[in-house]
Amino acid sequence: MSSSDSAPSFTDRVSEFVSENRRAVIIGGAAAALALGGALYYASTSRPGGSDAEKGKKSKRGKRRGVNDADGPLLEEKKSRVEEEEADTQLTDAQIDAMPTDERKKLAATLKSKGNNCYNARNFAKAVDMYTQAIRVTPTPEPVFFSNRAASFMNMDPPRLEQVIQDCDSALSLDKNYVKALNRRATTLERLSRYEESLRDFTAATILNKFQDEAAAQSVERVLKKLSSEKAAAIMGSRERRLPSFTFVSAYFAAFRPRPLPTLPEDPTTGDNTLIMALQALEASNYPHSVTLVNEAIEQGISFDAGRAEALNLRGTFKFLMGDVDGAKEDLSESIKLVPSYTQSWVKIASVHMEQGDNKTAFDCFEEAIKHNPDDADIYYHRGQVLFITNEFEQAAENYTKSTSLESNFVFSHIQLAVAQYKMGNVGKAMATFRSTLTAFPQRSEPQNYYGELLLDQQRFKEAIEKFDRAIELERAKPPPMNVLALVNKGLAVFQSTQDIAAAEACCVEALEIDPECEPAVATLAQLSLQQSRIDRAIEMFARQTELARSEIELVNAITYQYASRAQLDFVENYPEMASQLAAMSRGMM
Known part of the structure; x- marks a missing residue:
């Protein structure tokens, strides 16, 4: 175990920062939809014919009886026998062309109703036939006809999934805000293990639904998990093993006397x-x-x-x-x-x-x-680290104290004792331990850095930045390469205190110039990019994180952010009219 495994550096500061932003990344900026209010009420509410959801206000919901699509067609009011018979009549193209427009609209509506009844009777092949006739007859293509036919294809045995996607494509080409078609296509793509495309659709549906549909948000999370796990397993199985960053490795070895x-x-x-x-x-x-x-x-x-x-x-x-x-x-x-x-x-x-x-x-x-x-002091220090990681802070402190009593000149035992005291709520005692450690180790950067983190946790920004600056100064005085963690922490402190993103980024960029594989610097730059709605740059940073991730867990996390950000960027590209509102809202969530 290294001191960086348990000290609140990157683990507490960056992880907390990431966790605060996670949902904003995954769902593409939730509050944007709320801020839009009525402006986001989709164009589908005013389109000719409307959607099934709209028509549900005037119709009765049929019993599903175990169909595979919970958003399938609604049961319409019963038509007259004449209308039903007309609906079963197969017309030639010439007959359709000869019909007046009003009659074609009326017949198309009847065919759709017949299709809905067939669907609810689980006669999916007949339902497909009715919707297909409705599509042929109608003078103006209706997205709901394609969406309902897609639902019928989905419920066939076996399901005709490619036809589902084709019909959803057709529906969305007519109305890109058609949430039902988005969800239906997303579900089908997920069944085909086409997770990136499925994530794109679920993300769009979530945003367009003004983030009121918890099932859609859960679908985003579910597909992200499948996608990231699949990608991570493939990467871990094929990539060459290599050392992590100098910052990480040096911290590990420094934890042993x-x-x-x-x-x-x-x-x-x-x-x-x-x-x-x-x-x-x-x-x-x-x-x-x-x-x-x-x-x-x-x-x-x-x-x-x-x-x-x-x-x-x-x-x-x-x-x-x-x-x-x-x-x-x-x-x-x-x-x-x-x-x-x-x-x-x-x-x-x-x-x-x-x-x-x-x-x-x-x-x-x-x-x-x-x-x-x-009497080996290393044993007690590292046992303290394990206890710390498992939140047994009091026992961890006892082990750090034992380690120090056996050998007092090991700086990390003192640092971790102070951090454990802080975690137990003994803030005054922790700060006193840190101050004595600063006195005992005046030329070591680590006490300055970790003391700065405790000050930052208390929002004592000016004092924290002073400690980070002193840590950086001490590191620069050492033979290269330098440990850049204090630079990253300073960037976080600057951002949290002044919201000066440019200054925060400059710290992380400098850290990467010194240690190009410093994962905390990459992770922080990715999150700062999201703050500015620079999603393309965030994706670049998350992709870099996937290259640097040491374990499969770290890799899954980085891939999750990478593809969640990619889905958000896809939404902005597909719905440019919503970009400014979405950007403002994403910033508001972070």
Whole structure:
């Protein structure tokens, strides 16, 4: 576990910011419809013939009896026997052309009524025939005829899904605001696993319905989940594993106290020497080189058990960071078999079990580590991290305190103790712990950064920005590359305090110039783009997030935002007359 796993940095500040904006992204800006009021009452309310929903005000709803489309045609008032017989008459094109317009309209209405009755009688083939005749006869194409025929195609056994889509296409070409046809096409596309198109339609239907239809909003969420899970699984199964950003990796390794290099045997092998070079590259924060060297060392062969355990620990750590949880577990387990007292491997394999959701085994690993070395301060610090993540803040604080009592010069134990105190509601005590930590570690950037976050959480913006600036100053004074988390946090603080999006973005852009794979900076830029209704740029940032995501859970989240934003952009492109209202409303929700 790293300090960044539990400190309120990106996890609390950015995640909170994201969660506040999630629904606005997914549903395309809900309040826009409310702000539009009567202006959003669709054109379909005034079109000739109206929709089934409108005509429902004048007609009786038929019994569904288990049909597959809850929005199917309504049961019309019973027509006369003459009208029914006329409706069954197949007319030639010449006969239709010779009919007066009024008679054609009347006959089309009768055919539609006959089709509705057939639909409610579950005679879907006959219903299709009636609606098809109505389409032929009517002098002016009616979207409801196509929509009703689509409902009949949907309920056939087997359903004729492609015909459903074609008829919905026809209905929407006549009236793009026809919500029933949008929902029907969306449902059919979902059944065909065409999730991107289905999401597009459900999103449009949700907005056009003024966000009053909870079922439509749930459909958006459901399809997003299917789409993101499918995309994430495909990406995880095919992409090459690689290290996450320098910011992430350095935070992980910083959470372990430095240890001396292993003592080589009198006559070291090539693999032994390569292992030392791998550990030296790790000390120099040259992580890609360290990965290459430790792999080479293991392939070349390491002559002593302690060295091989060290190498497997390091390789397993890199595998864990690259998302290869099973490979990490295998390497760390082998490391422990070689040297059972190697507590760092016990601590790291506990992290692996946590990643797999096995909390009990994780704590068992900590107990095993304590049996071998009860005075190893790392054990208590990382057990505190696990307890923190599971919201056991009081027990976490006890472990941080124990870690500090064993070794007081490890800055993260002090930081996490303050954060745990804050989470328990002991604000005064937490702030005092942070102030003493600042005094004890004047040249470390981390206390400044995390103290700034607690100040930001209390909306003490000026003081928070001062702490972030000091953290940035200390980081710049160190040999590169710099940890850019304070830059991202400053951007969030600037935005929350002054709504200065340009200044906030400048912080994140600078962070990415230093660390191009800094996921918190990418995530924040994506959300800031949504604030400005720059949906195309937000999509670009979310796509970048999918490239940087380490785990499948992170990947699913990034893909969800990417495609939700894409659906919103599709709506703006398809309904440009609503773009300004939707943009204003999306900003209002965030």
